[in-house]
Amino acid sequence: MAVRAESETTTRRTGSSALQNGLGYLRRNPPLAFGLGLIVILLLFSVVGRLVVNVEDASPLSAPPFKAPSAEYPFGTDKVGRDLLAVMIVGTPLTLRVGLLAGVLGVAFASVLAFTGAYYGGAIDAVIRLVVDVGLTIPSILILILIAIALRGVNPTEMSLIVAATAWLWPTRTIRSQVLSLKERAYVDVARMSGMRGYEIIVRELMPNLIPFIVANLVNTTASAILATIGMEALGLGPTSHPTLGMTIYWVILHAGVLGGYWWWWLTPVVIIVLIFIALYLTSVGMDELANPRLRRSV
C-alpha cells in the first residue's frame, strides 16, 4: 500500500496528466471501472450508431411491421414499423439524459436543503426533516402519476422535471446526516471563531469535503430517477412521440408483444435497461468506496 502511494506521488511530481492518475485509480477500483466502462460502451453504441443508421427510422412507418432480426433490420421492427435498432440508438441516450437531468436537479435541490437545514438547525431543519420523512413513506410514483396526468402530454425534458419533483427526498436525508456529523469537527469551530459567516462555512469548509459523497449520491439518484421514468413510461404517462426505452416497454405491454412471440421487440430494451442499472449500481459501489475511505480496506 505504502509503495503504491509513493509511486503515485512520484508520477504526479514528474508531471504526468490527471487522466493517467484517474486511470490508475480506476485500476484499483474495479466496480467503478466496470460501471463507468459500461456507460461509455452504451454511449459509444449510440454515437457510432448515429453515423451508421438513419435515426429517422425510429419513427413509425419507416419499415415493414413485425420483422424478426435480419441483415437489414438487425434488431427487428415493431408493430407500427419502427426500426428497433434506430429506436435503441436514439432511446438509450434519451433515457440516460432524462435520468441524469432529474438526478442533477434533485441532488442540487437536496444539497441546498440539507446544508442549510443541518447547519442552521432549528425550525427550518425540523420542517425539512418532517417533509422528507412523510415524502419517503409515500411511493413517489404515485405523486409523479398525479403530476403527469395533470400536465397531459409531456416531452423528455418535462419528464425530467416531473421526476425531479420527488428525486430530492432521499439525497436530502443522506446528505443532511453527513453535514450533521461534519459540522461538529474542530476545524468548523475554528472557522466560526475566526469570524466566518454561516454560508461561508458551508461553501468553503463543508461543501468541498462532501463533494465525493454528493457525487456518489448523484449516481444513486440518477438510477432511481431512471427507474421512476421507465415506470411512468410503462404505465403510459411518458412522451408518446419519443422513442425512449420505457416507451418501447409500454408499446410491448399495450400490444401484448410478449405473448405474441415477438421476442426481439422487448428483449433488446430489457437488456439495455438492465445494463444501465447494473452500470449505475457498480458505479455507485465504486463511488461509495471513493467517498467513504473507511470502506477502502474491504474492496
Added chain:
Amino acid sequence: MVSIPASHSSMHFNPRGLQMWATGYLLKRIAFFLLIVWTAATVNFFLPRLSGQDPIRERMIKLVQSGSAWGKGIEDMVELYNEKFGLDKPLWQQYLTYLGDMSRFDLGHSIASYPRTVNQILRDSMLWTISLLTVTTLLSFIFGTLFGAIVAWTRAPLWLRSLAPPIMTMAAIPYYLLGLILLFIFAFELRWFPGHGGYRIGHIPNLSWKFLLEAGEHAILPALSILLSSLGFWAIAMRGMMVTVEGEDYMTLAEAKGIKSGRLFYDYGLRNAILPQITSLALAMGYVFSGALLVEVVFGFPGIGTVLFQAIKGVDYPVIQGIVLAIILTIATTTLILDLTLPILDPRIRRRT
C-alpha cells in the same frame, strides 16, 4: 452526559417511566400516521389542479359534449359533482369538502364505468393485490434475510455462497422487466403457466377450492417476478449487518466458549442482525408497491395496478385518485403496525428516548 446512564436505569427499572415513554411513542407514531394520510388527501386534491382547472369536471364535460357511448349517467354525475364542489365556491371550501369526503371514504364514481363507485372497484382489486403482496413480501423477506445471513457466514457451504452474485444482480432488475422475461419463458415458450389475468376468462371469482387453485396458478408468475428480484434486496442488507455482527467481541467470546456453530448462527448472529431488517421492511413498502403495480400490468393480474393502468388510459381521475389514496393508506397502516411492534422485538429502542 452523567444523567444519561441514570435515566437509562430509571427507565429500565421504573415501570411508570416505561409507560410514559410508551404513551409518548404511541402518540408520536399515530400523529405521523395521520400526517401521512392528510398529505395523501391534500396531494390528491391539489396536484391534478396544477394546470389551473378542475380536471375531473373538464373530463366529464368533454364526455357529455362528445355524446359518446359512456352512458347518459354522466350528465347526472356532472350535476352531482357541480352541486357538491361548485366551482363558484372558493378553493379552500372545495378543499374542505374534499377532505370531508375522503375521511368518510366517499371516493365518488368512476367516470369510465359510471354507475360503479370507486369504492366497489377498489374493494375487488385491492384483495388481489394485497394477497399477492403479502405472500411475496413475507417469502422474500424470510428467504432473502436467511440467504444474506448464510452468505455472510464464513462457515457456510461454498455452493450456497456462490449463489450470491446472481441473486444480488437480480436486485438491480426492476420487478416488471423480470416479469417480461418470465412471461416469455414460462407462458409463451414452455406454456407451463397461464400468462394473462387472475383466473380463466368467463369464470366468476368465488371462494371454492377449485377457484382458489386456479387463481394460485395464475398468480405464480407475477409472484415469482416479485420474489426473485426482491430476494437480493434483503440479502444485500442482511449480509452487511451479519458481517458487522460477526466482528463483535461477544461472537469471539461465544466461539471461544465452544458454543455450537448452529446456535452461534441463529441465537448470536441472526437474532442481532435481523432487527434493522424489520425497520427496512417499513421503508421498503413503498418500493414494493410501486414495483408490483407494473408486474400486475405485465401479467394482466386483476389487482390495483391493472386497474390503475386502465384508469390512466381512460383518464378516469376519480379511480386514479382513489388508488393513490388506498395505496398510501395501506402503506401508512403497515408502517404504523411495524413501528408499534418494533419496540416489543428490540429492547434497545425502548431505552432510547
